Amino acid sequence: MDMITPVPRPAWIAGRPEQGAGTLAVHHPFDGSEVATVAVPGAEQVERAVAAAAGVAAEFRRTPAYQRAGALEHISRQLAARADELAEVITAENGKPLKWSEAEVRRAVSVFRIAAEETRRFTGDIQRLDGEEAGEARMAMTRRVPRGPVLGIAPFNFPLNLVAHKVAPSLAVGAPIIIKPAPRTPLAALMLGEILAETDLPAGAFSVLPLGNEETSALVADPRLPVVSFTGSGPVGWSLADAAPRKHVVLELGGNAAAVVLGDWPDLEGAAERIATFGNYQAGQSCIAVQRVIVERSVADEFVPALLTAVQEQRTGDPYDARVDVGPVVDEAAAERIVAWVDEAVAAGARVLTGGTREGATVEPTLLTDVPVTVRAWAEEIFGPVLAVSIVDGIDEAFAAVNDSAYGLQAGVFTRDVQVAFHAAAELEVGGVIIGDVPSFRADQMPYGGMKGSGVGREGVLAAMNDLTEQRVTVFTGIEL
Known part of the structure; x- marks a missing residue:
């Protein structure tokens, strides 16, 4: 399928489409034909994307749940509306049979719908502390807050749905996300960027950077991105974890099921x-x-x-x-x-x-x-x-x-x-x-992840929302229980 356009498909820098410092050709695995070219952002554009994510983090986590849920619902609807186009794009860049591409799009539609539902009920809990004398007239309120902006690194084998499993939970909890799709399969992620741009998400809430794998290490090391969510091969994943010892790293790696x-x-x-x-x-x-x-x-x-x-x-x-x-x-x-x-x-x-x-x-x-x-x-x-x-x-x-x-x-x-x-x-x-x-x-709603060489952490919408956040406790003193 020929998807070549007169100009390369743009990257998404802090929510805006931009041409890059270079280009990347995407080839169809079945016959090697070139199906599209995409813009590869330069260092200055990558810096703006990271700075925007860090700069909007406090604002974004304070957005009302209904706004984030509404954006996620819009994304789900638009993915469904563009399902045929997306399936053809996935087959073009990935080579999987069209019936499996169609199934992947349906799953991504569900991921964003589930995320919208979970956003509305992602609350904390209340714990009375007077089980011991020292806690008399005290109550603890626990809620979850984002760990900070997320770097999501996605593989080639599910170029839409595994991106969705990083984007949807991040937006649900109010954490900005920078997505780096696999260089072989950036097209579906860039189309998702188009849909994300239709929402009222604040500038900086998302970027899609089709960078080469060799350019990932600087993003992994950047302290402004305290969470790294990686799906891919074991050697690469463990090396990223070793390179970011003080970050929260989620690794979804391989298996021989x-x-x-x-x-x-x-x-x-x-x-x-x-x-x-x-x-x-x-x-x-x-x-x-x-x-x-x-x-x-x-x-x-x-x-x-x-x-x-x-x-x-x-x-x-x-x-x-x-x-x-x-x-x-x-x-x-x-x-x-x-x-x-x-x-x-x-x-x-x-x-x-x-x-x-x-x-x-x-x-x-x-x-x-x-x-x-x-x-x-x-x-x-x-x-x-x-x-x-x-x-x-x-x-x-x-x-x-x-x-x-x-x-x-x-x-x-x-x-x-x-x-x-x-x-x-x-x-x-x-x-x-x-x-x-x-x-x-x-x-897609169940916890998903592995043990041993298969990684650490869990995906699945709610499990990922928990993983991308941490508990914050407020204790109220001198209250009537």
Whole structure:
């Protein structure tokens, strides 16, 4: 899709569109064609954006809740009104099939609507203090106040919705935000900037800066941005945290999510279809895409063939084709790496049941078995359409296999046994356990985040609002209780 305009798409500097000191070309991952150019702000523009965020912080946190909620409602409505256009933009810059882009836009619509609702009920609480003699005639009022302006660094794989998960909670609590979208996928974030500019948010409440990754370190170090919210790769995220030891840092990093299929699950074909779909959706470029499939031996002979059939039914091709399930990965270099990891697994003893090849940036949906736990296709995040199957004897071995990972984002457990479900919730070292479905399920209002190498902090609208704020206590003395 050709989106090239006579002039580059502008950056948003303190709520205003501006051309930059340079430009950045955006390419369609499927065929490498150039789809747009965007303005890259210079140092002076970045400074104005940061200064404006710091300068408006006190004013913005004092705005009435109804004003912030109204702005968020407007954004939600406009995203819905421009849904078709936004979906085409996401597919153009990211390469995901159009049906997944449409789903992403719907989620972003919900994120801003939920944020508007939470803004109106984001209050404090009252605590009487006379449980001890020293607190007689005293009462504490606790409320939450923003930690300060937010630097939101977003990845390429969800160029609208993961931006929304940073912008909406920030605006809900009255914290200015500077968004740095991924250089490969800045278009949806810039379109969101257009919609943000239609609101009555104060100047400086938002900026969208399509900068290169190498230009991020100065923003991370800037003391005027006391909160850093990063979604992306682990090595980059942890290095940012190390560079900002006195800041409040939220890291949503990677994973190698496991789906466990236990012997009591009645619909093995349905489980296979869900796992095949969500191992390959977004071409596997989701931190909660299924990567590891752990199957109880009692059902393996029935389940594995069903999974093979379901994977083979995943259709690749032009992401604008409505029949296509799996588009390209972000670029050809990523495709080369994914296939190299598959080849490494095969050299170590794994078997390829289907797939294992690529054409350009498109990797054929791949199913592996007999994968050694030490190879990268099992132990690391492959971030591609590759599933690796392991057969285990019993629940304890299955859960131990899930936990034998450097990551801990989400896990799915296909079981009907409520006792096993509670056991999974207690034992699995992950931020979220999904019972009866794949680990890829995420509701945008629920807390979302990981353990171990998968990061720190939580997203999900209300959880993020809490994370972006801190408690402030006022004690009233000499009052009648």
